[in-house]
Amino acid sequence: MPACKTPRFFRGVFVFVLGCLVAGVVAAASPASHPSCSLASLPGHRQQERVAVAKVTDGDTLVLVDGRKVRLIGINAPELNPGGRPQPHARGASNLVRQLVADKPVTLVAGAESRDRHGRTLAHLFTATGLSLEAELLRAGLAWHVTVPPNLALADCLAAAEEHARGRGLGVWRQPATAVEDVATGGFQRLRGKVTRVSFGRSWYLSLDGRVAAVVAAKNQRHFSRAELQRLVGRTVEIQGWVYPSRSKRYEPRQVQPPTPHMLRERP
Numbered sequence: 132m133p134a135c136k137t138p139r140f141f142r143g144v145f146v147f148v149l150g151c152l153v154a155g156v157v158a159a160a161s162p163a164s165h166p167s168c169s170l171a172s173l174p175g176h177r178q179q180e181r182v183a184v185a186k187v188t189d190g191d192t193l194v195l196v197d198g199r200k201v202r203l204i205g206i207n208a209p210e211l212n213p214g215g216r217p218q219p220h221a222r223g224a225s226n227l228v229r230q231l232v233a234d235k236p237v238t239l240v241a242g243a244e245s246r247d248r249h250g251r252t253l254a255h256l257f258t259a260t261g262l263s264l265e266a267e268l269l270r271a272g273l274a275w276h277v278t279v280p281p282n283l284a285l286a287d288c289l290a291a292a293e294e295h296a297r298g299r300g301l302g303v304w305r306q307p308a309t310a311v312e313d314v315a316t317g318g319f320q321r322l323r324g325k326v327t328r329v330s331f332g333r334s335w336y337l338s339l340d341g342r343v344a345a346v347v348a349a350k351n352q353r354h355f356s357r358a359e360l361q362r363l364v365g366r367t368v369e370i371q372g373w374v375y376p377s378r379s380k381r382y383e384p385r386q387v388q389p390p391t392p393h394m395l396r397e398r399p
Contacts, residue, residue, distance in 0.1 A: 168266035168288040170257040173240055177284070180239045184232040190224025190274055192251070193232070195239075202251040204242050204282045205289045206265045206274040207319055209303065220302045224273035228264060235259045242282035253282060266292040272302025275321065275371050278391040280351060290393045308369050311342040314385055321371040322387065323398065326363040335360065336382065337368075337395075344383040345370055345395060354391045369398045 170179070186194040190208025193201045209218035211225060238257040247253055256264045263285065268274040269292040276293040278286050297304045311324035324339030335347040337360060345368075347355055372387045372394050389395040 168263035168285045168292060170238060170240070170261040170263070172288060173255065173284055177240050180241075181236050182239045183236055187225055187228045187232070190221065190228055190268060193228065193256070200249075200251040201239070201254050201256065202247055202249075203265050203268075204253050204255050205276060205278065205285055206268055207277045208268060208274040219306065220273050223271075223302065224268055227268060227271060227273055231258050231262070231264055231267060232256075237264075243284070244279075244282055255285060263289075265289055269293045270295050272296035272299075272304050275303060275319075276393060277371065278393045280354070280390055283391065286391065286393055311339045314343060314374060317374045317376065317385075319371070319373050320387075321369060322374070323367065323369050325367050326365065329361050329364055331357060337363065338383060339368070339370075342383055342385070343374070344377065344386040346386050346388045348388060348390075351388075351390045359392075363397060366397050367399070368395055370395050 182199075183196040184193050185196045188194060188200075189211045191203045191206050193203075195201060208224040209221035211217045211221045236259060238261075239252075240255045240257070242253040242255070245253055258264070265274070265285070266289060269276055269289055276289050296302060308321040308323035311322055314320065314322065322339070322343060324343060326337050327340055328336075328338040330336045333349055335352060335355070335357075337345040337347075339345060347360075370387050370389055372389055374385050374387050377384055377386050
Protein backbone atom coordinates (compact mmCIF):
# COMPACT_ATOMS: atom_id res chain seq x y z
CA MET A 132 0.00 0.00 0.00
CA PRO A 133 1.41 3.42 -0.90
CA ALA A 134 2.34 5.75 1.94
CA CYS A 135 -0.34 8.23 2.95
CA LYS A 136 0.80 11.77 2.12
CA THR A 137 -0.70 14.84 3.77
CA PRO A 138 -1.48 17.57 1.23
CA ARG A 139 1.01 20.45 1.42
CA PHE A 140 -1.68 22.97 2.47
CA PHE A 141 -2.83 20.85 5.43
CA ARG A 142 0.76 20.16 6.46
CA GLY A 143 1.26 23.93 6.61
CA VAL A 144 -1.88 24.39 8.70
CA PHE A 145 -0.80 21.60 11.04
CA VAL A 146 2.63 23.15 11.53
CA PHE A 147 1.05 26.58 12.12
CA VAL A 148 -1.43 25.24 14.72
CA LEU A 149 1.25 23.17 16.45
CA GLY A 150 3.51 26.22 16.57
CA CYS A 151 0.73 28.29 18.14
CA LEU A 152 0.09 25.63 20.75
CA VAL A 153 3.77 25.40 21.65
CA ALA A 154 4.06 29.18 21.79
CA GLY A 155 1.06 29.31 24.10
CA VAL A 156 2.57 26.75 26.43
CA VAL A 157 5.91 28.57 26.45
CA ALA A 158 4.21 31.91 27.09
CA ALA A 159 2.21 30.46 29.97
CA ALA A 160 5.37 29.14 31.56
CA SER A 161 7.57 32.14 30.90
CA PRO A 162 8.69 34.45 33.71
CA ALA A 163 7.15 37.43 31.90
CA SER A 164 3.64 36.03 32.48
CA HIS A 165 4.38 35.50 36.18
CA PRO A 166 5.74 38.78 37.58
CA SER A 167 8.96 38.16 39.52
CA CYS A 168 9.81 41.78 40.45
CA SER A 169 13.47 41.25 39.60
CA LEU A 170 16.34 43.26 40.97
CA ALA A 171 16.65 44.91 37.56
CA SER A 172 13.18 46.43 37.96
CA LEU A 173 14.26 48.64 40.89
CA PRO A 174 15.47 52.18 40.20
CA GLY A 175 19.18 52.04 39.40
CA HIS A 176 20.21 54.62 41.98
CA ARG A 177 19.21 52.44 44.92
CA GLN A 178 22.19 51.09 46.84
CA GLN A 179 22.62 47.32 46.72
CA GLU A 180 24.32 45.26 49.42
CA ARG A 181 25.36 41.61 49.38
CA VAL A 182 24.44 39.96 52.68
CA ALA A 183 24.17 36.52 54.25
CA VAL A 184 21.15 35.26 56.19
CA ALA A 185 21.74 33.64 59.58
CA LYS A 186 18.14 32.85 60.50
CA VAL A 187 14.65 32.93 59.04
CA THR A 188 12.31 34.09 61.77
CA ASP A 189 9.15 33.70 59.70
CA GLY A 190 7.86 34.37 56.21
CA ASP A 191 8.55 38.11 56.28
CA THR A 192 11.36 38.53 58.83
CA LEU A 193 15.00 37.41 58.75
CA VAL A 194 18.19 37.90 60.74
CA LEU A 195 21.43 38.57 58.89
CA VAL A 196 24.85 37.21 59.85
CA ASP A 197 25.84 40.70 61.02
CA GLY A 198 22.92 40.70 63.47
CA ARG A 199 20.55 43.01 61.61
CA LYS A 200 16.87 42.09 61.63
CA VAL A 201 15.21 42.58 58.25
CA ARG A 202 11.48 43.07 57.63
CA LEU A 203 10.59 42.44 54.00
CA ILE A 204 8.88 45.35 52.27
CA GLY A 205 5.52 44.85 50.60
CA ILE A 206 4.26 41.67 52.25
CA ASN A 207 2.68 40.33 55.41
CA ALA A 208 3.11 36.59 55.91
CA PRO A 209 0.96 34.39 58.17
CA GLU A 210 2.22 34.34 61.76
CA LEU A 211 4.07 31.34 63.21
CA ASN A 212 2.97 32.34 66.73
CA PRO A 213 5.85 30.69 68.67
CA GLY A 214 4.43 28.83 71.64
CA GLY A 215 0.98 28.92 70.09
CA ARG A 216 -0.83 27.65 67.04
CA PRO A 217 0.61 28.84 63.70
CA GLN A 218 -1.72 30.52 61.24
CA PRO A 219 -2.49 28.52 58.09
CA HIS A 220 0.43 28.55 55.61
CA ALA A 221 2.83 30.15 58.13
CA ARG A 222 5.21 27.19 58.02
CA GLY A 223 5.00 27.05 54.25
CA ALA A 224 5.98 30.72 54.02
CA SER A 225 9.00 30.37 56.30
CA ASN A 226 10.08 27.16 54.56
CA LEU A 227 9.97 28.84 51.15
CA VAL A 228 12.15 31.70 52.40
CA ARG A 229 14.66 29.16 53.78
CA GLN A 230 14.80 27.45 50.39
CA LEU A 231 15.38 30.72 48.57
CA VAL A 232 18.22 31.89 50.84
CA ALA A 233 19.76 28.54 51.81
CA ASP A 234 23.58 28.78 51.94
CA LYS A 235 23.58 31.59 49.37
CA PRO A 236 24.29 35.30 49.58
CA VAL A 237 21.35 37.57 48.84
CA THR A 238 21.11 41.16 47.69
CA LEU A 239 19.54 43.68 50.05
CA VAL A 240 18.04 46.96 48.85
CA ALA A 241 16.82 49.16 51.69
CA GLY A 242 13.56 51.03 51.32
CA ALA A 243 13.15 54.78 51.01
CA GLU A 244 12.23 54.50 54.69
CA SER A 245 14.85 52.07 55.93
CA ARG A 246 13.77 51.44 59.55
CA ASP A 247 10.50 50.53 61.24
CA ARG A 248 9.43 51.45 64.77
CA HIS A 249 10.95 48.22 66.06
CA GLY A 250 14.39 49.13 64.69
CA ARG A 251 14.29 46.51 61.95
CA THR A 252 15.77 47.19 58.51
CA LEU A 253 13.03 47.60 55.91
CA ALA A 254 14.28 46.12 52.66
CA HIS A 255 13.71 44.13 49.50
CA LEU A 256 15.75 40.92 49.29
CA PHE A 257 16.77 39.20 46.06
CA THR A 258 18.20 35.74 45.44
CA ALA A 259 21.51 35.11 43.69
CA THR A 260 19.59 34.88 40.40
CA GLY A 261 17.79 38.20 41.00
CA LEU A 262 14.39 36.92 42.11
CA SER A 263 12.44 38.91 44.69
CA LEU A 264 11.72 37.00 47.90
CA GLU A 265 8.56 39.06 48.38
CA ALA A 266 7.24 38.33 44.90
CA GLU A 267 7.95 34.60 45.19
CA LEU A 268 5.98 34.43 48.45
CA LEU A 269 3.08 36.34 46.91
CA ARG A 270 3.06 34.21 43.76
CA ALA A 271 2.86 31.07 45.89
CA GLY A 272 -0.04 32.48 47.93
CA LEU A 273 2.06 32.45 51.10
CA ALA A 274 1.72 36.15 51.96
CA TRP A 275 -0.54 39.14 51.42
CA HIS A 276 0.56 42.28 49.63
CA VAL A 277 0.69 45.36 51.85
CA THR A 278 1.80 48.89 51.05
CA VAL A 279 3.33 51.36 53.48
CA PRO A 280 4.41 54.66 51.88
CA PRO A 281 7.02 55.73 50.98
CA ASN A 282 8.23 52.17 50.31
CA LEU A 283 6.29 51.71 47.08
CA ALA A 284 9.04 51.04 44.52
CA LEU A 285 7.75 47.54 43.69
CA ALA A 286 4.10 48.03 44.66
CA ASP A 287 2.61 47.54 41.19
CA CYS A 288 4.73 44.48 40.46
CA LEU A 289 3.99 42.90 43.85
CA ALA A 290 0.27 43.53 43.35
CA ALA A 291 0.46 41.63 40.05
CA ALA A 292 2.29 38.76 41.76
CA GLU A 293 -0.47 38.58 44.37
CA GLU A 294 -3.16 38.55 41.67
CA HIS A 295 -1.41 35.55 40.12
CA ALA A 296 -1.97 33.55 43.33
CA ARG A 297 -5.44 34.95 43.98
CA GLY A 298 -6.65 34.02 40.51
CA ARG A 299 -5.52 30.44 41.08
CA GLY A 300 -6.76 30.11 44.66
CA LEU A 301 -3.30 29.34 46.03
CA GLY A 302 -2.34 29.30 49.71
CA VAL A 303 -3.98 32.07 51.72
CA TRP A 304 -6.45 32.62 48.87
CA ARG A 305 -8.13 29.30 49.60
CA GLN A 306 -9.84 30.99 52.53
CA PRO A 307 -12.60 33.53 51.82
CA ALA A 308 -12.37 37.09 53.11
CA THR A 309 -14.04 37.81 56.45
CA ALA A 310 -17.42 39.53 56.11
CA VAL A 311 -17.34 42.84 58.00
CA GLU A 312 -20.28 41.78 60.15
CA ASP A 313 -18.21 38.83 61.40
CA VAL A 314 -15.16 40.86 62.47
CA ALA A 315 -14.67 40.19 66.18
CA THR A 316 -10.98 40.91 66.75
CA GLY A 317 -8.22 43.25 65.65
CA GLY A 318 -4.99 42.50 63.84
CA PHE A 319 -4.28 41.86 60.18
CA GLN A 320 -7.32 40.66 58.26
CA ARG A 321 -8.79 40.48 54.77
CA LEU A 322 -12.26 42.01 54.93
CA ARG A 323 -15.19 42.03 52.55
CA GLY A 324 -18.19 44.35 52.63
CA LYS A 325 -20.38 46.76 50.71
CA VAL A 326 -19.55 50.45 50.68
CA THR A 327 -22.70 52.14 52.02
CA ARG A 328 -21.38 55.68 52.49
CA VAL A 329 -18.35 57.81 51.59
CA SER A 330 -17.51 61.09 53.30
CA PHE A 331 -14.65 63.51 52.70
CA GLY A 332 -13.09 65.66 55.41
CA ARG A 333 -9.69 65.84 57.01
CA SER A 334 -9.77 62.06 56.69
CA TRP A 335 -11.80 60.24 54.08
CA TYR A 336 -14.22 57.57 55.33
CA LEU A 337 -15.78 54.62 53.56
CA SER A 338 -18.43 52.85 55.63
CA LEU A 339 -18.61 49.12 54.99
CA ASP A 340 -22.14 47.99 55.88
CA GLY A 341 -21.98 50.33 58.88
CA ARG A 342 -19.66 47.88 60.68
CA VAL A 343 -16.12 48.84 59.63
CA ALA A 344 -14.79 52.18 58.41
CA ALA A 345 -12.01 52.29 55.84
CA VAL A 346 -10.14 55.47 56.73
CA VAL A 347 -7.82 57.21 54.27
CA ALA A 348 -5.55 59.47 56.33
CA ALA A 349 -4.66 62.92 55.00
CA LYS A 350 -1.05 61.90 54.31
CA ASN A 351 -2.21 59.07 52.00
CA GLN A 352 -4.97 60.85 50.08
CA ARG A 353 -2.66 61.72 47.18
CA HIS A 354 -2.62 58.03 46.30
CA PHE A 355 -6.43 57.92 45.86
CA SER A 356 -9.01 59.46 43.56
CA ARG A 357 -12.04 61.02 45.26
CA ALA A 358 -14.15 60.21 42.21
CA GLU A 359 -13.09 56.54 42.29
CA LEU A 360 -13.87 56.26 46.00
CA GLN A 361 -17.28 57.88 45.49
CA ARG A 362 -17.96 55.45 42.65
CA LEU A 363 -17.62 52.54 45.10
CA VAL A 364 -20.86 53.39 46.93
CA GLY A 365 -23.14 50.37 46.62
CA ARG A 366 -20.29 48.13 45.47
CA THR A 367 -18.50 45.28 47.24
CA VAL A 368 -14.84 45.72 48.13
CA GLU A 369 -12.10 43.75 49.80
CA ILE A 370 -9.61 45.42 52.10
CA GLN A 371 -6.54 43.83 53.63
CA GLY A 372 -4.90 45.55 56.52
CA TRP A 373 -4.73 45.94 60.28
CA VAL A 374 -8.06 46.36 62.06
CA TYR A 375 -8.32 48.66 65.09
CA PRO A 376 -11.14 49.74 67.41
CA SER A 377 -12.54 53.13 66.37
CA ARG A 378 -11.55 56.05 68.59
CA SER A 379 -14.96 57.71 68.42
CA LYS A 380 -18.47 56.34 68.97
CA ARG A 381 -19.62 58.55 66.10
CA TYR A 382 -18.16 56.08 63.63
CA GLU A 383 -18.22 52.34 62.98
CA PRO A 384 -16.92 50.24 65.89
CA ARG A 385 -13.83 49.17 63.96
CA GLN A 386 -11.63 50.72 61.32
CA VAL A 387 -8.91 49.80 58.87
CA GLN A 388 -6.57 52.27 57.18
CA PRO A 389 -5.63 51.36 53.59
CA PRO A 390 -2.65 53.59 52.65
CA THR A 391 -2.93 52.96 48.88
CA PRO A 392 -5.55 51.58 46.47
CA HIS A 393 -3.55 48.34 46.29
CA MET A 394 -5.11 47.37 49.64
CA LEU A 395 -8.68 48.38 48.74
CA ARG A 396 -10.08 46.66 45.70
CA GLU A 397 -13.54 46.34 44.20
CA ARG A 398 -14.54 42.68 43.98
CA PRO A 399 -17.57 41.00 42.39
